[in-house]
Amino acid sequence: MSIAPAGPQTGAQLIWESLTREGVDIVFGYPGGAILPTYDAMTEYTIRHVLVRHEQSAVHMADGYARASGRVGVVVATSGPGATNLVTGLATAMLDSTPLVAITGQVGSGLLGTDAFQEVDITGITRPVTKHTYLVTRAEDIVPAIREAFAVARSGRPGPVLVDITKDAQQSRATLDWEAAAPQRHLRHLPAPLDQIALAQALDLIRSAKRPIILAGHGIQLSGARAEVLALAERADIPFAITLLGLGAVPATHPLSLGMMGMHGESWVNRAIQEADLLLALGMRFDDRVTGKLKEYAPHAKKIHIDIDASELNKLVPVDVAIAADLGDVLRALLPQVPVADRSEWLGSIREWKGDSAVRDIKNLPDDGHLYAAHVMHDLWRLTKGEAVVVTDVGQHQMWEAQYYKHDGERSLITSGGAGTMGFALPAAIGAKLARPEAEVWVVAGDGGFQMTFAELMTAVQEDVKVNIAIINNGYLGMVRQWQALFYEGRYAATPILSPDFVKLADAFGVHGQRVEARSELATAVEAARTVKGTALIEFKVEQEDSVYPMVPAGAALHDMIRRPAPSVLAETGQDPV
Amino acid sequence: MSHVLVVYTDDEPGVLTRVASLFRRRGFNIHSLTVGPTERPDVSRMTVVVDTDEATARRAVEHLRKLVNVLEVQQLGIGRANVVRDLALIRVNAGPTRRSEVLQLVEVFRANVVDIADDSLVIECTGSLGKIEALVDTLRPFGIIELGRTGAVAMARGTRTPVKAAIAPLRTGGGAMSV
Known part of the structure; x- marks a missing residue:
């Protein structure tokens, strides 16, 4: 930490001073006119700056950094287009509850509202996709705004906050008074003390349930409540289904783990939800990709919903017991009173629904010469011993990854769930690797999404960051193609997509590149990527018109699944015997 | 049916936009919205009348409580109380x-x-x-x-504890910051 000099400092210095004191060690950004005073002061501080190739990627990097580490990610950008380029990243972080602070330069305060060069109303533009925004026009307001921004980003349900600082505020001087700037407003709406009546009702429901199921969400990770959730599951013998963002929050290979729920969840998982008599929704928000048709969702179940965000309770699914509080706090209060139970009958029926799919392993399926994305995910899981941090893009590969790469470790899957932002993976992976240099980080992206942000390969090179990249190339915007095949009579409007020669592309960026066209080449290529110095890219040329199964069509009931048309070489699951 | 929400906010630029855009974003139908000063110079008071069912009104309250510059939200009925x-x-x-x-x-x-x-x-x-x-x-x-x-x-009848004064607005040198 730098020692603040006595006397007034420039606003620019106060920005770095505040970031340093908030524990920031790295920021992701792109300079420009209105933020130039801040960049000029940067060299006096030890904080590392990562120069991105597009500001959207800066937010995704900060997002990946935050999700991999649990710390607040920080972005710096200039006014106008620099600031507007942040919007998609902020929306991505908002929907997935990632704590971020974005600092943007703004034109001088005297020019505000005059349509000056590179002036946009960025606080207005970003209001709906942030937890809060600040427009700071005076140097003395910088420290209070940044301190409060960090507090707001971290507290309650985390999320992004934007601080827009005029150029003159960065240039004029103020005296640092850290203590006086201690934030308070984020404390206004802390959750009320635990509602004892609600806790008692929840206990009653747990006691009397015959077919309970835990819906494990991202809130488990954000609350740090993994141990408590597992204790509850084990003590009361309750199986858990996992949301996309909950993968990794609880271990996938735990005996009580059923796997992912929802649109591309395994059939037995969704069936268990539909037949359950009690849902324990822990830190999840009943997204439409998880529930399917609301009217027919879990029709026999009583519902307990625990989430720190009170506005999520009774939003889509009316529940019997709603508790707005930190999940860990609630479970610690509940656990001592939860009776030990044996629900082998219920677990037995779920096992029966799995049938032989539970013991099939695609590793042992005959090689018919086709390379399927499922093979890639399954083999990647095996070869990395399930210990990699995988950062996925959005689309079919994302679902295959979720189905076939079994995440046991916390913060081991980073994916854009709520927003479904293509182009997320590569920048987010660079951020994740910078947060956890010791981790093996894999990008899993489609040929479409990768082409949105692959300029960040150069950022990885310039910053000497090693990520391993698996491009699942099927020559289509595959998920959209799948919907066209299933719901638009196979009219492939604008979904065939050409790609550059990815191996040559890798070469042009100065990174290792390889192409894999048969499953027999896969392991060697993955091992080469893992061991080579620096970022490595593998293009997997997979089956072009493969689809993700099973699938609950949008708006259909959860038990109304489209199964893989038989005959097929692929099992519907890569679930191993447990 | 109509629900009356009384919202105490920091007296800062931008608060009205935040409240109004929250209602727009969530599709809550505003019948009327008034805003004015209160007994405390740093606090504004809004009265929002929304036409919606009870559950939606409650959710509107919870969304309002998530805004950083909202101090307190009361949900009042239209009745005699x-x-x-x-x-x-x-x-x-x-x-x-x-x-x-x-x-x-x-x-x-x-x-x-x-x-x-x-x-x-x-x-x-x-x-x-x-x-x-x-x-x-x-x-x-x-x-x-x-x-x-x-x-x-709108105002509730009977006794009432004052707006919680404990948590002040983000106040700096010359006044509340613009947001």
């Missing part, structure tokens, strides 16, 4: 032949005439939402030329 008042200015046709008829109605409603022109009157009426609607309906046959309403201001 609360005072809900609206003010209307109504310019109504009232030529010499029908003027006395209109004046009688004004008296019945305990409203006031605040301007008289050759062929029209401006009537000021304060009261519950229902009373104002009744007056407007009564005057409609005469021909309403112009109607302006303030929107409701």
Whole structure:
């Protein structure tokens, strides 16, 4: 930490001073006119700056950094287009509850509202996709705004906050008074003390349930409540289904783990939800990709919903017991009173629904010469011993990854769930690797999404960051193609997509590149990527018109699944015997 | 049905936009929204009347509570436990032949005439939402030329603890920061 000099400092210095004191060690950004005073002061501080190739990627990097580490990610950008380029990243972080602070330069305060060069109303533009925004026009307001921004980003349900600082505020001087700037407003709406009546009702429901199921969400990770959730599951013998963002929050290979729920969840998982008599929704928000048709969702179940965000309770699914509080706090209060139970009958029926799919392993399926994305995910899981941090893009590969790469470790899957932002993976992976240099980080992206942000390969090179990249190339915007095949009579409007020669592309960026066209080449290529110095890219040329199964069509009931048309070489699951 | 929300906020630029855009974003239908100063110079008070069901109104309250510059939200009913008042200015046709008829109605409603022109009157009426609607309906046959309403201001009856003063707005050197 730098020692603040006595006397007034420039606003620019106060920005770095505040970031340093908030524990920031790295920021992701792109300079420009209105933020130039801040960049000029940067060299006096030890904080590392990562120069991105597009500001959207800066937010995704900060997002990946935050999700991999649990710390607040920080972005710096200039006014106008620099600031507007942040919007998609902020929306991505908002929907997935990632704590971020974005600092943007703004034109001088005297020019505000005059349509000056590179002036946009960025606080207005970003209001709906942030937890809060600040427009700071005076140097003395910088420290209070940044301190409060960090507090707001971290507290309650985390999320992004934007601080827009005029150029003159960065240039004029103020005296640092850290203590006086201690934030308070984020404390206004802390959750009320635990509602004892609600806790008692929840206990009653747990006691009397015959077919309970835990819906494990991202809130488990954000609350740090993994141990408590597992204790509850084990003590009361309750199986858990996992949301996309909950993968990794609880271990996938735990005996009580059923796997992912929802649109591309395994059939037995969704069936268990539909037949359950009690849902324990822990830190999840009943997204439409998880529930399917609301009217027919879990029709026999009583519902307990625990989430720190009170506005999520009774939003889509009316529940019997709603508790707005930190999940860990609630479970610690509940656990001592939860009776030990044996629900082998219920677990037995779920096992029966799995049938032989539970013991099939695609590793042992005959090689018919086709390379399927499922093979890639399954083999990647095996070869990395399930210990990699995988950062996925959005689309079919994302679902295959979720189905076939079994995440046991916390913060081991980073994916854009709520927003479904293509182009997320590569920048987010660079951020994740910078947060956890010791981790093996894999990008899993489609040929479409990768082409949105692959300029960040150069950022990885310039910053000497090693990520391993698996491009699942099927020559289509595959998920959209799948919907066209299933719901638009196979009219492939604008979904065939050409790609550059990815191996040559890798070469042009100065990174290792390889192409894999048969499953027999896969392991060697993955091992080469893992061991080579620096970022490595593998293009997997997979089956072009493969689809993700099973699938609950949008708006259909959860038990109304489209199964893989038989005959097929692929099992519907890569679930191993447990 | 109508729900009345009283929202205490920091007196800062941008707060009104935040509250209004929250309602727009979530699809809550605003019947009226008023804003003004309070007994504390740093706190503003909004009265929002929304037409929605109970569950949605409750969710609106929870969304409002997530805004950093909202101090407190009260959900009031329209019933007798609360005072809900609206003010209307109504310019109504009232030529010499029908003027006395209109004046009688004004008296019945305990409203006031605040301007008289050759062929029209401006009537000021304060009261519950229902009373104002009744007056407007009564005057409609005469021909309403112009109607302006303030929107409701509401307050619960009985005793009440003051707005929590513990957590001050983000205050710096020369006043609250613009947001």
